[in-house]
Amino acid sequence: MNDLEPFFERLQKRKNTLTVFNPYREEFKLDNLKRYLELVFQQQGRRVLLVGEAPGFKGCRLTGIPFSSGRLFDEVEHPFLLQLKPDLHLEQLEVENTASIVWRYLCDQPVVPLFWNSFPFHPHPSRVQKKNRAPKKAEIDEGVEYLQMLVDYYQPDVIAGLGRKGAESVQRVFPDKEVAYIRHPSYGGKKDFVAGMNQILNDY
Numbered sequence: 001m002n003d004l005e006p007f008f009e010r011l012q013k014r015k016n017t018l019t020v021f022n023p024y025r026e027e028f029k030l031d032n033l034k035r036y037l038e039l040v041f042q043q044q045g046r047r048v049l050l051v052g053e054a055p056g057f058k059g060c061r062l063t064g065i066p067f068s069s070g071r072l073f074d075e076v077e078h079p080f081l082l083q084l085k086p087d088l089h090l091e092q093l094e095v096e097n098t099a100s101i102v103w104r105y106l107c108d109q110p111v112v113p114l115f116w117n118s119f120p121f122h123p124h125p126s127r128v129q130k131k132n133r134a135p136k137k138a139e140i141d142e143g144v145e146y147l148q149m150l151v152d153y154y155q156p157d158v159i160a161g162l163g164r165k166g167a168e169s170v171q172r173v174f175p176d177k178e179v180a181y182i183r184h185p186s187y188g189g190k191k192d193f194v195a196g197m198n199q200i201l202n203d204y
Contacts, residue, residue, distance in 0.1 A: 001034065001037070001038055001041075003153055004037070004149075004150075004153055006149070007146065007149045007150065007153070008024075008030060008033075008034065010146070010149075011024040011030065011033075011120065011146065012024045012025060012030055014121060018126045018127055019123060019124060019125065019126050019133075020121050020122065020123055020124070020139070021061060021121060021122040021124065021129060022121045022122075023055065023060065023061050023062070023063075023064050023121070023122065024064060024120075024121075026064075028064075028089040028091075029062075029063065029064030030064060031064075031089065032063055032064040032065055032088050032089060032090075033064045033065060035084060035087040035088060036064075036065045036068075036084060037114075039080065039083065039084055040112065040114045041154070043111075043112060045110070045111065046111055046157045046158060047114065047154060047155065047156045047157045047158070048111055048113040048114065048156060048157070048158045048159075048160070048200065048201065049113060049114050049116065049151065049154060049156035049158070049159045049160070049170075050067075050113040050114070050115055050116075050160050050161075050162055050166075050182070050200075051115075051116050051117065051118055051147065051159075051160070051161050051162065051166040051167075051169055051170045052066065052067065052098075052115065052116070052117045052118070052161075052162040052163060052165075052166045052184075053117060053118055053119070053134065053135065053162075053163050053165040053166055053184075054117050054118065054119040054120075054121070054122065054123050054132070054134075054135045054139075054165075055117060055120070055121065055122045056096055056098070056122070056132050057122060057124065057129065057130050057131060057132055058094040058095065058096045059094070059096035059098070059099050060117070060122070061122040062090075062091070062092045062094060063088070063090060065088075065115075066115040066116050066117050066120075067098065067099050067102050067103075067115040068096070068099050068103075069093075069094050069095055069096035069099045069100070070090045070091075070092055070093035070094055071093050071094060071095045071096075071100075072095075072096070072099050072100060072103060073085040073088070073090065074093070075095075075100060076100065076103045076104055076107065077107075078103055078106060078107050078112075080106075080112045081103065097186065098184070098185060098186055101185045101186075101190060101193070102115075102185065105193075105194060105197060109197075109201050110201070111201050113201075114150075114154055114156065116146075116147060116150055117143065117166070118135065118140050118143045118144075118147065118161075118165050118166050118168070118169030118170075119135035119139045119140055119142065119143040119165075119169075120143055120146050121139075123135045123136075123139060134165065135165060140165060140168065140169055140172075143169060144169060144172045144173060147169060147170070147172075147173050148173050151173055151174075158180070158200050158201075159174060159177070159179055159180070160179065160180035160181070160182050160196070160200050161179055161180070161181055161182065162182050162184055162193075163182075163183075163184040164181070167179055167180075167181040167182075180196065180199070180200050181196070182196035182197060182200070183196055
């Protein structure tokens with residue numbers, strides 16, 4: 001993990017703006033992320049990287065961990081989450097629907113992917129903290145730099161984007177590789193999400 005210190009330092013230094021909130025300026029959320037990554041890196045077997053769009057205001061913004069929420073650790077009894085929970089500091093226990101769907105699906109799978117986002121900070125409308133918005137092109141471009149640092153360290157065997165923004169971001173890092181696109185589970189996409197996940201986790 002020492003090799004990732006420049007990554008963590010860069011995450012933490014990113015300033016908040018009227019339209020972007022950086023959860024990693026809060027030490028306990030950065031510590032949560034470190035604990036999560038450490039446990040992911042300890043896994044044996046195939047390394048799967050799954051990149052989404054951006055943190056949500058009920059999820060990663062509050063926990064520091066992509067594709068998670070505070071309530072997730074009480075709702076879903078996945079061995080990975082049970083092992084991780086005692087090391088975390090969780091102040092606000094909100095429910096984030098995408099996180100719940102993803103982790104309930106993973107309960108029946110042999111691999112826990114490394115989750116990340118194409119833009120690792122929470123984008124929101126101007127001065128409206130408790131709302132999400134899609135990251136802009138310039139923000140996706142900024143996020144590529146963080147993604148590249150993480151990929152260089154993790155060296156994934158399988159890479160996929162969850163949603164179009166996630167897939168586009170991963171393709172920027174791997175311009176010469178085939179990147180799997182997985183439908184986001186929200187807005188009626190759960191069936192296609194499951195089919196896409198089954199393919200990347202079981203067919204490689």
